[in-house]
Amino acid sequence: MTSNTPAAAANAVTEKSMVQLEALRKSYGSVEAVRGVSLDVRPGQVVVIIGPSGCGKSTLLRCINLLEEPTSGILRVGDRTMDFSNKKSLPVGRELARFRSRFGMVFQQFDLFSHKTAIENIMIGQVVVRKTPVEQARKIARDYLDRVGLSGMEDRLPRELSGGQQQRVAIARALAMSPEVLLFDEVTSALDPELVGEVLEVMRDLAKEGATMIVVTHEMAFARDVADRVIVMDQGQFVEEGTAQDVMVNSQNPRTQSFLTRFHRSAGEVAEK
């Protein structure tokens, strides 16, 4: 099973980039959500992006798998280079759709296909996009469901699952496409506090197995324990970048400090309630 997971990349941590951004920008009319961001993610790395709400973290993530088309800048994924100032270098139609399947994305609101059971959610991408035979897809789906700790839940509809279970199915759905890179967009923010742990645990396992991950989160403990690199984003730009220790403990950067102080204060308030 491991042969077609992102973990396979772990054994060969090369100097080659998985994802590279250069001066990436995204604006909506006159509002600039992402203002010139550069990033280099190597195979097997876990990059965690933190920052205040509305700082452009999610938009940045959505620009990487082209759910949003960046306004300018360069995106390199494997050997595919896209220059957003030059529309001719951009994939369109089917090629664009298939490009997105190189990434596995997990969303804040889970967004499981609500008319499909857990196992069908994990199968549909393989069957429709990869043209995997149904029986084979079902077997693969069952393996992934087992891996996120939900065997026996095959035939549940999303509304019959808890938030934490739904999010784990969503992770399995992303994994089943054998993506090169996993993108996590605040995947625990919509969960009840007692359900956060089960999702983070799955993500920790993936990181341990060597998956390449870009994680937007407010889970500071996760960032501290798992991240190879922590990036602080504010107002559409990277403010600071380094190891978790550098950024979260020793940072001298006033904007980082201000974010962390505000964050801990509000987290503290929640805890007191």
Place this chain on the structure above:
Amino acid sequence: MNHNWDFLAITNGFEVWWFKGILVTLAYASGTVLGGLIIGIFCGMGLLANRWWLSAPIHVYVEVFRCTPVLVQIVWFFFALPIILDISLPGWLAAGIGLTLYMGCFSTEIFRAGIISIDKGQWQAARAIGMTYPELMRHIILPQAIRRMVPPFVNQSVIQFKNTALLYVVAVPDLMYTGYLVVADTYRPLEVYTSVGAAYFVLLYPLTQWGKRLEARSDQ
């Protein structure tokens, strides 16, 4: 009221008329509903394509037919269209075009509303997994949207069924027009129009009950 009810007077000898009238009403109801549904699917998809040259004419069509009485439409297509196009349309067709287009404009709105009611997250998740637009429509959006379209569509079909009675103004021999003919023959409007009303009720009541069941099911 001192009326001598005599229903036999309006049935005896008129069985074939009534039978044909009911068939004509059923044929117009199903034909115009089906035609309207097909128009609705195409025009609804046209509206969703986000191309102004496609959506602008569809908007005009929908609004024109929504904001004019269906009776005017029937009469217009029957009398005016053949003159404008300088062709001779068979009367049954000209009369049906108006009703079909009327159903089509409401179906367009039902179709469009059903599609856009599907949560943005479903679209986004389908795109993120690598599906093309036709793939995500077929596998993710339409299966969910159709369930939501069914109740309003059944509702509009019931209205459409009753609207076929308006065809009598252009002498289409439907249930209503048959009633008019029988009255002319028997001078028994009370029996005739009571029976016509009852017939519509008997034909439609099962349809509304079926619609309720569908509604309950899509609420689950």
